[in-house]
Amino acid sequence: MHKNPFVVLGVSKDATQAEVQSAYERLRDEYRMEIHIEGEEGKKAAKKLSELEDAYQEAMELLASGAEVKGIYNHVADLIKRRNYDDAQAALDKVSDRDAEWHYYQSAVYHGKGWNYEAKAQLEMAINMDPENQKYKDTLERMKNHEADPQGAKQGAAGGGNRQRSYDTYEDMQRNTRRSTAGDCCASLICADCCCECMGGDLIRCC
Amino acid sequence: MFGYVLPDKPNMFMKDYVLFRAYYCGLCHATKKESGQIARFTVNYDSAFLSLLFHDLRREKVTVVEKGCILNPKKRPVIDRTPLMTEVARLNLILAGMKLMDDKADGDKRFWRRVAFSRQIKRARKRSPEIAALADACLEKQIKEEKNGAFLNAAAEPFSDLMRKVFCHFAGEKSSPAVEQLGYLLGKYVYFMDALDDYDVDAAKDRFNAFRRTFGAKSFQELMTEKGEDIRFIMEDIVKCVEDAYREMDMGENEGVVTNVLWYGLRWRIGTVLNKENSKCTRIRL
Numbered sequence: 262m263h264k265n266p267f268v269v270l271g272v273s274k275d276a277t278q279a280e281v282q283s284a285y286e287r288l289r290d291e292y293r294m295e296i297h298i299e300g301e302e303g304k305k306a307a308k309k310l311s312e313l314e315d316a317y318q319e320a321m322e323l324l325a326s327g328a329e330v331k332g333i334y335n336h337v338a339d340l341i342k343r344r345n346y347d348d349a350q351a352a353l354d355k356v357s358d359r360d361a362e363w364h365y366y367q368s369a370v371y372h373g374k375g376w377n378y379e380a381k382a383q384l385e386m387a388i389n390m391d392p393e394n395q396k397y398k399d400t401l402e403r404m405k406n407h408e409a410d411p412q413g414a415k416q417g418a419a420g421g422g423n424r425q426r427s428y429d430t431y432e433d434m435q436r437n438t439r440r441s442t443a444g445d446c447c448a449s450l451i452c453a454d455c456c457c458e459c460m461g462g463d464l465i466r467c468c
Numbered sequence: 469m470f471g472y473v474l475p476d477k478p479n480m481f482m483k484d485y486v487l488f489r490a491y492y493c494g495l496c497h498a499t500k501k502e503s504g505q506i507a508r509f510t511v512n513y514d515s516a517f518l519s520l521l522f523h524d525l526r527r528e529k530v531t532v533v534e535k536g537c538i539l540n541p542k543k544r545p546v547i548d549r550t551p552l553m554t555e556v557a558r559l560n561l562i563l564a565g566m567k568l569m570d571d572k573a574d575g576d577k578r579f580w581r582r583v584a585f586s587r588q589i590k591r592a593r594k595r596s597p598e599i600a601a602l603a604d605a606c607l608e609k610q611i612k613e614e615k616n617g618a619f620l621n622a623a624a625e626p627f628s629d630l631m632r633k634v635f636c637h638f639a640g641e642k643s644s645p646a647v648e649q650l651g652y653l654l655g656k657y658v659y660f661m662d663a664l665d666d667y668d669v670d671a672a673k674d675r676f677n678a679f680r681r682t683f684g685a686k687s688f689q690e691l692m693t694e695k696g697e698d699i700r701f702i703m704e705d706i707v708k709c710v711e712d713a714y715r716e717m718d719m720g721e722n723e724g725v726v727t728n729v730l731w732y733g734l735r736w737r738i739g740t741v742l743n744k745e746n747s748k749c750t751r752i753r754l
Binding site for chain 2: 371374375376377378379381405407423424425426427428430431434
C-alpha cells in the first residue's frame with residue numbers, strides 16, 4: 262500500500278526541504294538503532310526503514326516540482342510585465358497540474374492580449390477552485406468595471422499634441438439627454454399660465 | 469465586413485458631417501480615377517473613415533474643391549485627391565476583394581459580384597503589393613482557424629492582426645502603440661459585429677461562426693436570451709478599450725469626426741445589431 266510520504270516522515274505538507282531532511286535523518290537514526298533488536302521488532306524496523314527511504318525520495322521530488330511550478334509562475338509574471346504574451350502562453354502550456362493560480366495567470370495573459378472575455382472566464386474558473394482568494398475577486402471586479410490595473414497606471418497626457426475632444430463623453434451625453442420629468446411638466450404648465458394671463462385668460466385659477 | 473464603423477449622425481456636429489462627407493466623396497472620386505466607374509460601388513463609410521483617420525494621423529495637407537457627381541449633381545465640397553487617398557482607395561478594393569473571397573469560401577453563389585470587380589481588384593493588388601500580401605496572409609490564417617474550430621477571440625485574431633498592420637502601414641512614422649491598438653480593436657469589433665449580424669444565416673447554412681462555435685445557440689434570438697449579458701460584455705469591453713487607446717492619440721483637424729465615430733457611432737451600431745434594428749437613420753432622439 263502506498264503511504265503519503267509526508268505522513269511517513271511526520272511533517273506537514275508545506276514543510277521546507279530542510280525540515281524534511283532533518284525529520285528524515287532523525288527517523289533514520291531511530292530505526293537503525295531498532296534494526297539490531299532480535300525478532301519481530303527488528304524486522305518491523307527494517308521494513309520501516311525502507312519505507313522511510315522511499316518516502317524521503319518522493320517528498321523531495323514533490324517539493325522540487327512544487328518549487329518548479331512556483332518558479333514558472335514567477336517567470337510568467339515577469340513575461341507578462343514585459344508584454345511577451347506568446348512566451349508566457351508557451352510557459353503556461355507546459356504546466357500539467359492546472360490549479361487556481363494557473364487559471365489566474367492564464368487570465369492575465371488573455372487580458373494582456375486583449376482577449377477579455379476569455380480572461381474573465383479563466384478568472385471565474387480560478388475563483389471556483391479557490392473561492393476564498395481575495396486577489397482573484399478583486400481582479401474580477403476590476404475587469405468587470407473595466408478599471409486599469411493599479412500597477413500599470415496610465416501616464417497623463419504627454420507631449421504637445423491635441424488630446425482635447427470636441428464631444429461630450431458617451432456617459433455625459435446620455436446624462437444630458439433631456440428626459441421629461443414631473444418638474445418639467447409643472448414648469449411648462451406655469452409657463453403656459455403666464456402666457457395665458459398676458460393674453461387675458463387664465464389656465465391655473467389659483468395663481 | 470463593411471458598414472459597422474459609422475458616425476452617429478443625430479449626435480454629430482454639422483461641420484463634422486460635412487467634413488466626413490467630403491472625405492467620402494473624395495474617396496469615391498479617387499476610386500474612379502484609380503480603378504474606374506464600376507469600382508465606385510465598393511466605396512463605403514468604413515473606408516471613408518479610415519481615409520479621414522489616416523489623413524489626420526499623418527497631418528496630410530488637403531485641399532477642398534467643389535465637385536458634383538452623377539448621384540449628387542449639385543456641387544459639394546470634396547477632399548481633393550492625395551497620394552494617401554489613392555492608396556486608401558486601393559486598400560478599400562483589396563478589402564472588398566477579401567470579403568468576396570470570404571463569401572465565396574462560405575458558399576456564396578453570386579459569382580457576378582466577383583466577376584464585376586475582378587479586374588479592378590487585381591490591379592489594386594498589383595499596385596499595393598504589401599497590403600495584398602497582408603490580406604492574403606490574413607485570409608489564409610482565417611481559413612486555418614475556422615478549420616481548427618477556434619473560439620471567440622482566437623477566431624478574430626487574423627483579421628484584428630491585419631487591421632493592426634494596416635494601421636501601422638498607413639500611419640507610417642506617426643504610428644504609435646495606441647494607433648496600432650486602435651487598429652487591432654477596430655478589426656476585432658468589425659469581425660464580431662459581422663459574426664453577430666450573420667448569426668442566423670450562418671446557423672441555417674451550418675457555416676463557421678465564432679459566436680456559434682463558442683456559445684452554441686441555435687439562433688440569434690436564443691443567443692441573446694441565454695448569453696445576452698456575455699455578448700454585451702464582449703462588445704462593451706471592446707468599445708471601452710477603443711476609448712482607452714484613443715485617449716492616448718494626438719489628433720488634428722479631423723478630431724471631431726473620429727471622436728463621434730469612436731465614442732457614439734460604435735455604441736449605436738452595437739445597439740442596432742444586438743436589437744436587430746434597422747441601421748438606416750430612422751431614430752429621433754430628444
